Amino acid sequence: QVHLAQSGAEVKKPGSSVRVSCVASGDTFSSYSLSWVRQAPGLGLEWMGRIIPSLDIKHYPQKFRGRVTITAVTSSNTAYMELSSLTSEDTALYYCVSFRRGHDFWGQGTLVTVSS
Amino acid sequence: EIVLTQSPAALSLSPGQTATLSCRASQSFSDYLCWYQHKPGQAPRLIIYDAVNRATDVPGRFRGSGSGTDFTLTISDLEPEDFAVYYCQQRADWISFGQGTRLEVK
Numbered sequence: 001q002v003h004l005a006q007s008g009a010e011v012k013k014p015g016s017s018v019r020v021s022c023v024a025s026g027d028t029f030s031s032y033s034l035s036w037v038r039q040a041p042g043l044g045l046e047w048m049g050r051i052i053p054s055l056d057i058k059h060y061p062q063k064f065r066g067r068v069t070i071t072a073v074t075s076s077n078t079a080y081m082e083l084s085s086l087t088s089e090d091t092a093l094y095y096c097v098s099f100r101r102g103h104d105f106w107g108q109g110t111l112v113t114v115s116s
Numbered sequence: 117e118i119v120l121t122q123s124p125a126a127l128s129l130s131p132g133q134t135a136t137l138s139c140r141a142s143q144s145f146s147d148y149l150c151w152y153q154h155k156p157g158q159a160p161r162l163i164i165y166d167a168v169n170r171a172t173d174v175p176g177r178f179r180g181s182g183s184g185t186d187f188t189l190t191i192s193d194l195e196p197e198d199f200a201v202y203y204c205q206q207r208a209d210w211i212s213f214g215q216g217t218r219l220e221v222k
Contacts, residue, residue: 035211043201044216045152045160057211061117095159099207104169106159 002027004096004107011113017084022096029077030054031099036070036081040092053078056067056108086114118142118206122214128222135191137217139204144184148207151180151189154216155200163202164189196221 022034033042035050049060053072060068064083072079079096091114096107119142129135139149147167152160162171167187185201191198193197196209199221 037213044201045154045205045213047205047211047213050211059211061212099211102162102163102165102169104160109159 002105004097004098004105006094006096006107006110007114009113010056010062010076010109011115014087014114014116016086017082017088017113018090019082020078020094020096020112022079022107024077025081026102027098030069033101034072034079035097035099036062036094038092038094040089048081048083053079068088079095083112086112088114090114117208118145118212120204120206120212120214122202122217123202124217125215125222126218129194130222131194131196133194134190135194135198135219137175137202137204137219139182139189139214141185141187141206143209145206145208147183149180149182149187149204149205151178152203152205153170153198153200154203160203171207186219191219194219 003025005023006075010018012018023051030053032051033050036048047066049070051070051072053074060096093109095109121140138149148169151164153163154160168180179190181188199219201216203216
């Protein structure tokens with residue numbers, strides 16, 4: 001069983017950056033990929049990218065390439081997602097997720113609000 | 117990147133009826149297709165993986181089918197707790213989600 005604990009809610013100004021953390025416990029953190037998924041109000045789920053901590057391999061979909069950076073520190077079982085050049089459209093609930101065959105583990109979600 | 121298109125966008129049915137949700141992919145892939153149920157205030161719940169396998173504790177009224185580019189989630193004998201938003205997700209080429217189908221009470 002894996003538990004993912006995310007950092008708290010953030011309020012940011014347009015044009016700034018936000019970094020959300022995700023601490024994993026109960027499993028071998030570095031062995032599995034860790035993804036970030038967001039849901040903006042009234043919209044669907046969006047996959048923002050993932051990292052394989054043991055290999056430091058990262059994948060980003062076209063939409064977020066250049067604006068999202070996902071990192072991991074294996075010694076502390078922590079993953080980070082940084083999103084830059086924030087606009088109001090980035091207001092959303094952000095989840096870290098460990099997708100596995102047959103079951104997933106989701107963090108509790110971090111609300112990021114972008115407002116001037 | 118694989119684009120998933122779900123239909124219909126919304127579906128209004130009554131408890132006891134059968135829901136049929138569709139997910140079409142922009143390119144063919146092996147059966148790395150999942151379905152999620154999402155309710156307000158909760159994390160999405162995995163319902164079906166590998167196109168046809170029910171996740172743990174998912175009732176038998178949920179059935180996944182399809183292959184290639186066309187996939188279907190069928191929910192038989194709808195229960196009140198089944199009304200939610202459903203997303204398909206592919207894991208064949210990185211990850212992507214469909215835009216969702218809202219299943220609502222008629």
